Amino acid sequence: MVDYKVRDIKLAEEGRMLVDYAEKHMPVLMHLRKQHSEKKPLKGMRISGCLHVTKETAVLVETLRAAGAEVAWSGCNPLSTNDKVAAAMAANDIPVFAWNGLSKEEYYWCIEKTLEHRPNLTLDDGADLIFTLHRKHEEMIPELYGGSEETTTGVIRVRAMAEDGALKYPIMAVNDADTKHMFDNVYGTGQSSFDGVLRASAILIAGKTVVISGYGFCGHGLATRARGLGADVVVTEADPVRALQARMDGYRVMPMKQAAKEGDLFITATGMKDIITGEHMKAMKDGAILGNAGHYNVEVNTNDLAALSEGKKRVRPALDEYMLKDGRRLYLLGEGRLVNLVAAEGHPSEVMDLSFAAQLNAMLWLSVNGRNLKPAVYEFPKDLDRQTALAKLETMGIKIDRLTREQAAYATAYAEGT
Ligand SMILES: NC(=O)c1ccc[n+]([C@@H]2O[C@H](COP(=O)([O-])OP(=O)(O)OC[C@H]3O[C@@H](n4cnc5c(N)ncnc54)[C@H](O)[C@@H]3O)[C@@H](O)[C@H]2O)c1
Structure with a gap:
């Protein structure tokens, strides 16, 4: 059994039902899980995550693991952890440190526990993990390929760090992906x-x-x-x-x-x-x-x-x-x-399907490119946004028009007017 700390491991069975239910509403992420389970492109990657422990997050974490990563997790808010889901994750051998009703000291203790895992990728919602790493564990920074940030406030924080010259490893602004903030936030x-x-x-x-x-x-x-x-x-x-x-x-x-x-x-x-x-x-x-x-x-x-x-x-x-x-x-x-x-369960699974497809793609992208990047905040690649949106539309049974060759040329031409 892996190291973990949750409210009550006996809640695992109920939590597993919630995670299974979420999976059924996250077709894009589940498709990516299937696609990456065989080749395991994240093999050798150790990901520490700090993001609300909900049923959708469990689907993300288990997808990262299916793609080859070793993952350790904490919640990013003292009151948002679903204790049933945390128990299901722990019972599935995920080192998770999260329970609902944490004190401030316990909250940072949980983050520290995920850092014992010595990550080479980080995944944040609000930048508390990124910030803790910079403030207390500079010795870990040379091992880092990069990190991702889920929310507007976290992106503002890491941009401020970058402007101040304080950011020491590359961060991808997942919040700024069109398929994230135009859907999740709205x-x-x-x-x-x-x-x-x-x-x-x-x-x-x-x-x-x-x-x-x-x-x-x-x-x-x-x-x-x-x-x-x-x-x-x-x-x-x-x-x-x-x-x-x-x-x-x-x-x-x-x-x-x-x-x-x-x-x-x-x-x-x-x-x-x-x-x-x-x-x-x-x-x-x-x-x-x-x-x-x-x-x-x-x-x-x-x-x-x-x-x-x-x-x-x-x-x-x-x-x-x-x-x-x-x-x-x-x-x-x-x-x-x-x-x-x-007071509720966070965003519905259907919308987290998009946000977490972006998170998985960010981890994959950083695992390949991160070593060659300077410490800065990086935009989410537009082609990945388009691919994710197309995949989601497909799961919804919606087809769209494609530009003809002439239209594609017209889109970047300037000679034709009235
Ligand atoms: N609840 C959630 O699950 C969830 C999801 C996504 C984002 N967020 C968080 O919600 C917050 C907003 O995110 P967003 O993506 O909408 O950001 P945004 O930047 O698009 O919008 C924030 C707005 O607040 C306005 N504002 C700033 N100071 C103000 C003031 N004093 N009075 C009135 N308005 C003011 C800004 O002008 C801006 O228009 C962030 O903290 C973000 O991290 C929460």
């Missing part, structure tokens, strides 16, 4: 965050004023789903172009100071800290619900919320009622962490 976050809101609060969305902060990829998905459920949608933004886009998409746009007075439900998706602070909370309606879909738990200032309150109680799973000193109550979803992962 449809995945949009649907699964409302899944989380509904499981935790059981409120009716129709007729409510729902405030979405950030009109990026995630915010766009959230606003679309909120409107679909019958909400009056308000968007807050700091970027004038995105604010204009939100308005022209038909939403009301205003500063948070004003939105705070109107909202029944708030969901932040900015990747920025202090989107909702005590100043805003003071203006909110009694009973307003606050949640976050951005990567870190910094968007709703929970210290401010605690300071305004004289007590709190957990009224439902993933829903805390804060009793404010002035008599109002505010509700916080999932302790201000990713509501779709804490």
Whole structure:
């Protein structure tokens, strides 16, 4: 039995049923698994991963292993691990260090355990593994071919490291693959965050004023789903172009100071800290619900919320009622962490099929090219994006047009006009 630490290994059987179910909804990744199981192109690669332990992640990890890699895993959020899935992974001889409800110390202990595995590839969601490696294990860096980063916030972090000259090995920005952020961030976050809101609060969305902060990829998905459920949608933004886009998409746009007075439900998706602070909370309606879909738990200032309150109680799973000193109550979803992962199951498998096909392709690409690359952040190859999209369309039974030879020539020509 490999080294692992999970909540309860006896949950493995239930976890395996979840993983099997996810596999059936991830045809592109499963096709790639079949394709790479024979030649095992990742043989000799030791991958340490730090990404939410969900049923879809188990499908990715088992695919990496089928392709020849040795893999060790931790979760990338203290509250997002599915304990059943973690047990199923451990029972399948994967060194996994993850359980739901980690303290901060335990969270970093789990990352350290995956580093004992001495990776030559890393796979991150939020860059905590990359950052830990740089800060505490510089001696491991010469062995690294490269790493990949799954989310917007993580890509921003590694780009900042690169600009600062602090990045010491090449990272592929998987988030920036078209087949990742145009689908995962939009449809995945949009649907699964409302899944989380509904499981935790059981409120009716129709007729409510729902405030979405950030009109990026995630915010766009959230606003679309909120409107679909019958909400009056308000968007807050700091970027004038995105604010204009939100308005022209038909939403009301205003500063948070004003939105705070109107909202029944708030969901932040900015990747920025202090989107909702005590100043805003003071203006909110009694009973307003606050949640976050951005990567870190910094968007709703929970210290401010605690300071305004004289007590709190957990009224439902993933829903805390804060009793404010002035008599109002505010509700916080999932302790201000990713509501779709804490209060629900994360993105549906169908969309993670695309994101994790990109992750597998990133690992394959880095295992071949990584040694010759300088420490920098690399774009996902466009041809891989096209291949993945075509493969997904095929699994959906959808055919598309192909450019004729004349059209292909026209696409890059300049001589023909009116
Ligand atoms: N919940 C999930 O499963 C999930 C999935 C993907 C991404 N994410 C995370 O969600 C966050 C957003 O990702 P994205 O891809 O939509 O990023 P994005 O860059 O496309 O959008 C973020 C938007 O927030 C806006 N913003 C920044 N500061 C603001 C402020 N003070 N007030 C209002 N708006 C502000 C920006 O102008 C931008 O338009 C990131 O933290 C990302 O890592 C979460």
